[in-house]
Amino acid sequence: MAPGTENENIKPNQEIIESTLSELGLNRYEARVYLALIAEGTATAKTVSNITGIPYGKIYEVIDGLSRKGFVLTLPTKPAKCKAVSPHESLMRTQKQHNERFKKVEKIILSELEPIFKKGDAQKDPNGFFWIFNGRSAMNLKLQELLNNTQKNVKILTTANGLKRLQLMEPAFKSAKSRGVEIIVSAPNGREAKLNPYYCRLNHKGEIPGSIFIFDGSESLFIEPIPDDESLHYGRDVGVWIRSKAFTKCIEQLFTAHQNRIND
Numbered sequence: 578m579a580p581g582t583e584n585e586n587i588k589p590n591q592e593i594i595e596s597t598l599s600e601l602g603l604n605r606y607e608a609r610v611y612l613a614l615i616a617e618g619t620a621t622a623k624t625v626s627n628i629t630g631i632p633y634g635k636i637y638e639v640i641d642g643l644s645r646k647g648f649v650l651t652l653p654t655k656p657a658k659c660k661a662v663s664p665h666e667s668l669m670r671t672q673k674q675h676n677e678r679f680k681k682v683e684k685i686i687l688s689e690l691e692p693i694f695k696k697g698d699a700q701k702d703p704n705g706f707f708w709i710f711n712g713r714s715a716m717n718l719k720l721q722e723l724l725n726n727t728q729k730n731v732k733i734l735t736t737a738n739g740l741k742r743l744q745l746m747e748p749a750f751k752s753a754k755s756r757g758v759e760i761i762v763s764a765p766n767g768r769e770a771k772l773n774p775y776y777c778r779l780n781h782k783g784e785i786p787g788s789i790f791i792f793d794g795s796e797s798l799f800i801e802p803i804p805d806d807e808s809l810h811y812g813r814d815v816g817v818w819i820r821s822k823a824f825t826k827c828i829e830q831l832f833t834a835h836q837n838r839i840n841d
Contacts, residue, residue, distance in 0.1 A: 601671050602646060606631055606639045611648050614661035621656050647671065707819050713812035716800050717745060720790065723818075724749035727792045730759040732832050735788040738805050740764035745809045763836065791832060797825045 591612060598608040606629075613628045614620060622640060626633040640659050643649035647670040652658045662670075710719055724731065724746060731753065735743065740762065743750075750760060787805075790798040796819065803813040819825065 601668075603643070603648070606635070607643050607646070607648070610636070610639050611643055611661055614649060614659065615664070619652065619658050619660040621658050623656075625659070647674075706821070707817055710816040710818065711813070713802075713808070713814045714810055716814050716816045717810070719816065719818060720746060720798060721749050723790070723792050723796060723798060724753055727753055727758050728756070729793045730791075731761070731793075732791040732829065733760075733762045733764075733788065734785060734832060734835065735762065735764045736785060736802070736805050737765045738807050739788045739800075739802060741807050742802075742809055761836075763832075789828065789832070791825060791829050794829055795822045795825055796820050797828050 591609075594612060595605060595608040598611065599605070603611065609629045609631065610625055613625055617624070617628060620628070622636045623633060625631070625640070626636040629636075631639060640649055640651065644651055644659075648662055648667050649659050650662060652660065710716055733743070743762065753760060787799060787801040790800075792798075798816060798818050800814055800816040803815065806812070
């Protein structure tokens with residue numbers, strides 16, 4: 578049988594297989610030699626060179642690399658011959674080597690980097706952070722998320738149309754109410770609106786240019802509705818989410834002062 582005849586059977590899938598073998602750490606020449614030895618069985622370096630087209634002066638280096646990686650065995654014959662290790666055995670050995678390397682890397686990462694990360698996390702800016710959102714749909718998603726995470730109370734100051742848009746949040750209000758969250762909503766003509774059993778509406782005098790939400794006294798959300806209409810989903814709204822107890826406390830004091838003026 579002419580050298581390389583058996584190798585013809587693997588050519589249709591050779592490109593895919595070579596690419597797959599590269600995931601196991603084999604370079605292009607090593608993958609080509611390994612495939613040739615699987616098809617050929619046992620072969621000399623010269624035969625492998627003829628089959629694969631790899632220069633004879635390069636073939637020993639490639640075989641040596643495969644031997645170190647556990648894919649090829651070199652036989653003590655004259656002339657020296659080599660044979661492929663079974664794919665199953667090669668995979669098991671490679672998996673073991675990867676697992677061992679991963680454990681070493683994992684140990685270094687966890688022992689060296691994790692303490693630094695935790696230290697940095699503990700030293701985050703105590704003043705909190707600000708995050709800007711655009712678009713009414715993005716506002717709705719963020720508002721729903723904040724409502725779902727609220728544990729104690731929500732205070733809302735909004736416009737007349739903002740009050741109408743809040744109907745989209747009724748499932749979140751209902752869930753919050755079931756958790757014992759106190760919900761206060763202040764808006765123009767709020768008392769004239771149809772009462773909702775899940776939150777309390779308080780009237781206030783005059784209009785405001787947007788909506789203010791206060792969550793558990795630690796987070797705030799400011800929304801400028803563009804335009805301030807009744808649309809639930811469509812608008813070019815701009816919002817600022819503030820995660821700062823100090824800043825939110827100031828806003829909460831203004832909210833309380835506003836409510837006191839209503840009740841006077």
